[in-house]
Amino acid sequence: MSRIDHSQLQGNILRGYRFGLVRHMLLEVTDRATVRAFLGVAAQGGGAEVPAITVDQPPDKTWPRDQKPASCFNIGLTFAGLRALGVAPGDLATFPTEFREGMAARATKLGDFGESAPRAWSQPFNRPEQIHLVASIHADSTAELDKVDTQVSRAFAVRGRLDGYALAQDKVYFGYTDSISQPKFSHVKDEVEPIDPYGTVLLGEPTRQEGLKFGVPTPQVLGHHGTFNAFRVLRQHVTAFEQYLDRAATELLNHPDSALVLPLDAQFSDGEKPLDRHGMLREVVAAQMCGRWRNGVPYGSSPDTMPDPASVPLTEYDYGRGSRCPVGSHMRRTNPRGGAIVQRIANYTRRLVRRGMSYGPIHTEGDSEPEVGLLGNFIGASLGAQFEAVMCDWLNLGLQDPDITGANDPLIGANSSETSWFDVTLRNGGTIRLRGFPRFVSTRGGVYTFLPSMPAIRYLARLKG
Amino acid sequence: MQRKAGWLDKFVDDLPSQGWFQFLSRHLVVPYWIWRDPKPVLPGGPRPSVQPSESVQRMMNLIMPLKDPSPIGRARAALAISQNVDEIFAGLDNVGTVHNARFLLLDGNICMLSVYDGDFSNYIRDFIATIGSVFDAVMKEVEGGDAMVPTTEHIEEFIDWVCAHDLFQAPDIATDLFNLQDAAKGIAPGSLPHDLRLLPRELILQLHSNPNISLGGGYRAYPGYSAAQVRQKFGVGW
Ligand code: HEM
Numbered sequence: 001m002s003r004i005d006h007s008q009l010q011g012n013i014l015r016g017y018r019f020g021l022v023r024h025m026l027l028e029v030t031d032r033a034t035v036r037a038f039l040g041v042a043a044q045g046g047g048a049e050v051p052a053i054t055v056d057q058p059p060d061k062t063w064p065r066d067q068k069p070a071s072c073f074n075i076g077l078t079f080a081g082l083r084a085l086g087v088a089p090g091d092l093a094t095f096p097t098e099f100r101e102g103m104a105a106r107a108t109k110l111g112d113f114g115e116s117a118p119r120a121w122s123q124p125f126n127r128p129e130q131i132h133l134v135a136s137i138h139a140d141s142t143a144e145l146d147k148v149d150t151q152v153s154r155a156f157a158v159r160g161r162l163d164g165y166a167l168a169q170d171k172v173y174f175g176y177t178d179s180i181s182q183p184k185f186s187h188v189k190d191e192v193e194p195i196d197p198y199g200t201v202l203l204g205e206p207t208r209q210e211g212l213k214f215g216v217p218t219p220q221v222l223g224h225h226g227t228f229n230a231f232r233v234l235r236q237h238v239t240a241f242e243q244y245l246d247r248a249a250t251e252l253l254n255h256p257d258s259a260l261v262l263p264l265d266a267q268f269s270d271g272e273k274p275l276d277r278h279g280m281l282r283e284v285v286a287a288q289m290c291g292r293w294r295n296g297v298p299y300g301s302s303p304d305t306m307p308d309p310a311s312v313p314l315t316e317y318d319y320g321r322g323s324r325c326p327v328g329s330h331m332r333r334t335n336p337r338g339g340a341i342v343q344r345i346a347n348y349t350r351r352l353v354r355r356g357m358s359y360g361p362i363h364t365e366g367d368s369e370p371e372v373g374l375l376g377n378f379i380g381a382s383l384g385a386q387f388e389a390v391m392c393d394w395l396n397l398g399l400q401d402p403d404i405t406g407a408n409d410p411l412i413g414a415n416s417s418e419t420s421w422f423d424v425t426l427r428n429g430g431t432i433r434l435r436g437f438p439r440f441v442s443t444r445g446g447v448y449t450f451l452p453s454m455p456a457i458r459y460l461a462r463l464k465g
Numbered sequence: 466m467q468r469k470a471g472w473l474d475k476f477v478d479d480l481p482s483q484g485w486f487q488f489l490s491r492h493l494v495v496p497y498w499i500w501r502d503p504k505p506v507l508p509g510g511p512r513p514s515v516q517p518s519e520s521v522q523r524m525m526n527l528i529m530p531l532k533d534p535s536p537i538g539r540a541r542a543a544l545a546i547s548q549n550v551d552e553i554f555a556g557l558d559n560v561g562t563v564h565n566a567r568f569l570l571l572d573g574n575i576c577m578l579s580v581y582d583g584d585f586s587n588y589i590r591d592f593i594a595t596i597g598s599v600f601d602a603v604m605k606e607v608e609g610g611d612a613m614v615p616t617t618e619h620i621e622e623f624i625d626w627v628c629a630h631d632l633f634q635a636p637d638i639a640t641d642l643f644n645l646q647d648a649a650k651g652i653a654p655g656s657l658p659h660d661l662r663l664l665p666r667e668l669i670l671q672l673h674s675n676p677n678i679s680l681g682g683g684y685r686a687y688p689g690y691s692a693a694q695v696r697q698k699f700g701v702g703w
Contacts (some may be wrong), residue, residue: 215621401703
């Protein structure tokens with residue numbers, strides 16, 4: 001048994017709730033006494049007017065893991081939020097620089113420029129100083145979301161609301177099945193990846209790199225077993241993506257090496273109807289860009305056909321020398337697994353817990369298509385060593401392998417059609433270089449938050465002055 | 466700042482060239498303007514670019530002040546390097562992104578100069594994860610170093626400290642000064658008109674806030690390939 005007390009952790013860190021709906025409320029503390037009182041009750045099981053903060057496992061085990069409450073409620077605080085609640089300046093200074101500066105200030109590292117620049121972010125992200133807390137409500141009905149929303153709204157000034165939902169079959173926009181790979185903190189069957197130490201997400205616990213400890217903010221009760229979250233509102237340009245798949249498939253169809261991309265007698269369906277060769281090549285491009293076929297099957301395990309995901313292991317694979325999963329694919333960039341990388345000591349050190357739901361459509365006048373996308377949470381004990389490290393050297397830039405250095409993630413990278421390129425792998429070990437695709441995912445907003453432990457929330461509630 | 470350039474502005478603008486003014490300006494005029502029009506400290510490091518393909522190389526010009534700048538202290542620092550230098554350089558192999566590195570003693574400072582690829586924080590973090598325990602011997606000779614030993618347990622502070630002592634992270638203000646100043650104050654570049662005649666004064670005032678600056682540069686004889694790309698090209702494995 002681990003020595004982690006699961007009753008003292010917020011419930012959205014080590015596992016996903018798997019509800020159908022989410023609402024993220026962006027909140028400002030305008031009356032700190034009211035907010036402290038709210039947090040005090042919320043962290044002690046809630047009350048008539050205050051929702052309970054959901055823990056990883058309730059101490060009295062009143063709800064077994066498989067029996068859900070009607071809704072789950074969790075909070076994350078920005079640096080401005082900790083200050084607004086009255087955390088002492090000396091303690092505030094012990095939080096890591098990237099968190100103190102906030103996501104908008106880190107735009108260069110995160111590839112947020114042009115239409116993704118913080119200056120262009122939608123409300124309320126263009127006023128980051130007003131965002132003190134992000135409260136996340138998960139439920140299966142809007143009525144449940146509204147119930148908690150009403151309670152929260154009494155204690156805070158609400159600066160924004162973002163509603164998300166799970167698409168059927170764990171899909172995200174662009175048509176991929178998501179929520180398959182996650183760090184694993186205990187042994188799971190069919191897993192070839194090493195178990196991730198709790199320090200991947202909990203401050204104060206050992207990390208993957210022996211001896212390397214992330215700083216725990218003071219006082220101990222505030223920092224211990226807390227973690228950080230990069231909350232991102234990511235717009236997905238679905239039409240541009242599908243149009244690009246058309247274009248790339250046509251290019252590969254007419255390419256002299258077409259048979260090396262996909263055998264000429266290949267035959268598979270999209271799950272419902274058989275695909276023609278152009279349709280199959282579209283799927284190959286989509287699969288190579290991500291690292292999984294859109295139905296979730298790892299591309300490297302079956303590069304010549306898209307099998308039924310129920311028939312193959314989804315996480316039991318590695319990236320050996322001969323893997324046809326491109327080094328430049330989204331998944332290999334964000335988790336190179338055991339594959340060779342330039343930064344030899346970095347395999348498995350930049351792991352991220354991902355919790356995301358889709359959002360939209362949002363109709364804005366003058367916009368060519370309704371906005372849809374992903375409300376993404378990227379959680380880890382160090383924003384700098386995990387989220388930012390992935391974003392600036394691996395996802396964009398591609399320093400981990402000389403064959404992709406200078407190119408960005410084809411699926412979500414900060415691309416521009418003038419300079420983008422991506423190498424499709426061939427059956428003989430060669431590649432075909434695709435060029436000229438635009439940026440398919442742009443940033444609409446985001447904040448860095450600190451996800452405190454339950455004792456830390458009670459500490460915040462007790463602050464004076 | 467949208468003031469009209471008056472006699473006081475002209476007075477300050479002429480400062481660099483008027484020898485007899487220098488005493489007065491140093492002790493009276495510049496302090497007055499610093500009080501009247503304080504400048505934000507500018508951030509350093511690479512600028513945003515649409516695609517990072519232009520050059521992945523960065524330099525580190527790390528100037529670490531010695532606790533004891535006397536010949537005895539300098540000798541101790543020299544020993545801390547020479548006793549560990551093989552391990553440090555072997556460690557750089559494992560960091561994987563380093564082109565070259567050297568140490569030197571410069572007055573009362575021990576300096577590490579290197580060329581590496583990609584993100585600054587990742588470089589320093591990987592460096593410490595690989596050879597932090599060896600580098601601790603060097604940090605013990607450096608002013609303020611004790612508080613960061615062992616570096617593996619003070620990784621965030623160490624990164625911030627290096628950033629503050631790395632001249633490559635100094636702002637590059639010889640170009641585009643007005644826009645940089647505006648951005649540091651949260652004003653969109655280009656949204657305020659600036660009087661070019663005020664440039665010398667702005668530069669003097671900015672140098673008060675940023676004692677160390679970079680004066681442009683960036684000459685390259687070839688595109689900035691990564692160390693791994695070069696190794697791969699010459700077939701020595703990456
Ligand atoms: C709208 C934007 C994004 C989309 C559509 C997207 C899509 C996907 C898909 C389809 C997968 C494979 C499913 C799975 O293995 O669970 C995946 C995996 C992953 N993504 Fe993303 N992603 C997005 C943004 C990001 C960002 C911003 C990051 C982080 C920096 C990220 C990090 C990861 C990681 C770490 C994995 C798992 C890789 C592995 O463990 O093998 N993703 N993503």
